[in-house]
Amino acid sequence: MMENKRFLLFFSLALALGFLSIVLVLIWVLHFREGLGWDGGSAEFNWHPLLMLIGFVFLQGIAILVYRLPWTWKCSKQKMKFIHAGLNVLAFIIAVISLVAVFDFHNAQNIPNMYSLHSWVGLAAVILYSAQIVMGITVFLIPATPVYVRAALMPVHIYSGLFIFTSVIATALMGITEKLIFALKNPAYKDSPPEAILVNVLGLLIVAFGGLVLWIATRPSWKRPKEQVTQTLIDSSMGPEDMKVGAATRSDPESSVETRRRNGKTEESE
Amino acid sequence: MMENKRFLLFFSLALALGFLSIVLVLIWVLHFREGLGWDGGSAEFNWHPLLMLIGFVFLQGIAILVYRLPWTWKCSKQKMKFIHAGLNVLAFIIAVISLVAVFDFHNAQNIPNMYSLHSWVGLAAVILYSAQIVMGITVFLIPATPVYVRAALMPVHIYSGLFIFTSVIATALMGITEKLIFALKNPAYKDSPPEAILVNVLGLLIVAFGGLVLWIATRPSWKRPKEQVTQTLIDSSMGPEDMKVGAATRSDPESSVETRRRNGKTEESE
Numbered sequence: 001m002m003e004n005k006r007f008l009l010f011f012s013l014a015l016a017l018g019f020l021s022i023v024l025v026l027i028w029v030l031h032f033r034e035g036l037g038w039d040g041g042s043a044e045f046n047w048h049p050l051l052m053l054i055g056f057v058f059l060q061g062i063a064i065l066v067y068r069l070p071w072t073w074k075c076s077k078q079k080m081k082f083i084h085a086g087l088n089v090l091a092f093i094i095a096v097i098s099l100v101a102v103f104d105f106h107n108a109q110n111i112p113n114m115y116s117l118h119s120w121v122g123l124a125a126v127i128l129y130s131a132q133i134v135m136g137i138t139v140f141l142i143p144a145t146p147v148y149v150r151a152a153l154m155p156v157h158i159y160s161g162l163f164i165f166t167s168v169i170a171t172a173l174m175g176i177t178e179k180l181i182f183a184l185k186n187p188a189y190k191d192s193p194p195e196a197i198l199v200n201v202l203g204l205l206i207v208a209f210g211g212l213v214l215w216i217a218t219r220p221s222w223k224r225p226k227e228q229v230t231q232t233l234i235d236s237s238m239g240p241e242d243m244k245v246g247a248a249t250r251s252d253p254e255s256s257v258e259t260r261r262r263n264g265k266t267e268e269s270e
Numbered sequence: 271m272m273e274n275k276r277f278l279l280f281f282s283l284a285l286a287l288g289f290l291s292i293v294l295v296l297i298w299v300l301h302f303r304e305g306l307g308w309d310g311g312s313a314e315f316n317w318h319p320l321l322m323l324i325g326f327v328f329l330q331g332i333a334i335l336v337y338r339l340p341w342t343w344k345c346s347k348q349k350m351k352f353i354h355a356g357l358n359v360l361a362f363i364i365a366v367i368s369l370v371a372v373f374d375f376h377n378a379q380n381i382p383n384m385y386s387l388h389s390w391v392g393l394a395a396v397i398l399y400s401a402q403i404v405m406g407i408t409v410f411l412i413p414a415t416p417v418y419v420r421a422a423l424m425p426v427h428i429y430s431g432l433f434i435f436t437s438v439i440a441t442a443l444m445g446i447t448e449k450l451i452f453a454l455k456n457p458a459y460k461d462s463p464p465e466a467i468l469v470n471v472l473g474l475l476i477v478a479f480g481g482l483v484l485w486i487a488t489r490p491s492w493k494r495p496k497e498q499v500t501q502t503l504i505d506s507s508m509g510p511e512d513m514k515v516g517a518a519t520r521s522d523p524e525s526s527v528e529t530r531r532r533n534g535k536t537e538e539s540e
Contacts, residue, residue: 111460112460112461115459115460115461115462115466116447116450116459116460116470117443117447117469117470117473117474118447120470120473120474121443121473121474121477124474159484159488163481163484166436169440170440170443170477173387173391173440173443173444174443174444176387177386177444177447178447178451180386180387181448181451181452182451189386190381190382190385190386191382191385192385196385199387200386200387200390203387203390203391204387204390204391207391207437207440211433214429214433215429218429219425
């Protein structure tokens with residue numbers, strides 16, 4: 001219970017920082033910049049930071065933490081996997097739309113694509129993210145995948161998920177740096193006008209959000225308890241549908257005691 | 271043994287990427303830029319990326335991994351702690367010299383200090399790093415600190431160490447972005463001259479180095495075995511000096527079985 005309260009404190013703080021970042025990026029593009037549009041100009045570019053922050057930073061962060069929410073522990077693991085996968089697919093779609101906006105803007109303005117370190121690391125993150133989603137669905141959602149394959153790949157899935165999330169945040173910081181240098185002229189970035197301060201603060205909020213997500217995701221005591229799934233199914237009076245879920249759950253590597261013991265050494269450490 | 275070989279493969283790869291990054295930054299400042307000097311000009315600035323990469327990225331990464339080296343497992347934990355602390359202090363000193371170079375350059379050139387997100391995140395990382403070193407020495411090196419304090423703070427120490435290291439890498443990527451935009455004119459950064467490609471590759475190498483360090487540091491099976499310390503002391507014929515070390519080791523949270531059991535849930539997960 002104490003642990004639940006501490007989790008809720010940290011999770012609420014992460015949510016608050018995430019929402020505050022979205023508010024700041026909206027103030028940035030709507031008040032300081034040219035607003036939002038789809039005209040090949042700056043208003044089209046502005047979808048890029050807004051959508052990346054909402055999809056690739058915020059939604060991906062929430063998708064990482066979805067198993068940690070105590071009120072979901074009575075739901076089946078399979079259902080939570082669908083929510084985890086669904087949120088990540090949604091974040092991916094938003095990131096792709098955000099990429100279309102910036103490529104379209106570059107092409108309309110005759111600015112070369114893919115020359116900056118921001119674009120290199122960012123594109124690598126998008127490609128790795130799509131591979132992570134395909135791999136995740138194939139290995140952990142499709143029931144045919146053998147338990148030992150799931151167990152072997154779980155530490156890789158967890159590590160690469162956190163690595164991609166962190167790379168996305170680093171990419172956002174590079175993007176902010178680029179945009180403030182290019183957009184602020186007279187006063188320039190180095191003269192610290194209000195817009196520069198606001199967006200620097202946005203950068204710090206994104207770092208703090210990322211740090212909180214990584215802290216929450218790596219606390220072993222905040223993990224979804226593995227027994228509870230089976231316990232809930234036994235406690236409730238099962239219909240035939242529940243029985244099927246119960247059977248599926250038992251063959252699932254994350255809820256099988258044997259696999260848990262086998263996994264313990266490698267899996268518990270993320 | 272298999273695990274040792276896999277560790278060695280990953281560790282050698284991290285070392286190779288680290289050395290290659292240092293070679294690339296040297297090519298950058300010596301061949302493409304103005305070389306190294308201490309004259310208030312660009313040659314003084316160039317110490318900043320070079321020393322940050324050597325100290326704050328490479329040495330800090332090695333300091334994080336020092337407990338993982340199998341050939342150090344016969345050394346006492348206390349000795350390894352001194353090496354870990356020493357490498358971090360050395361990295362800190364190099365980072366401070368690197369900061370002096372850039373502040374001195376800015377002042378000589380009448381460029382404002384501390385206006386960019388790079389400088390904000392970077393200074394936060396330096397301040398957190400100094401706090402982490404002071405906290406680390408106070409809590410884990412001074413024998414007077416009670417075992418329960420050490421046990422409670424170990425997960426925080428591990429997390430904040432990895433968080434600071436990651437923030438430093440993100441800061442390096444922002445620094446590269448800034449410098450390429452400011453320094454490359456005609457051809458500009460967007461025209462992708464050879465210097466831009468070289469330094470973008472340097473950025474990717476730094477990300478790969480960071481990713482490898484984080485992977486190695488978070489593999490539970492690659493951790494220093496906790497029993498071995500005591501075992502070695504029992505195996506060797508102990509003099510009175512060894513007895514003292516043995517006693518000190520036993521009161522150490524990381525080698526006490528009771529504490530290990532208590533810690534297990536929280537500590538094993540980093």
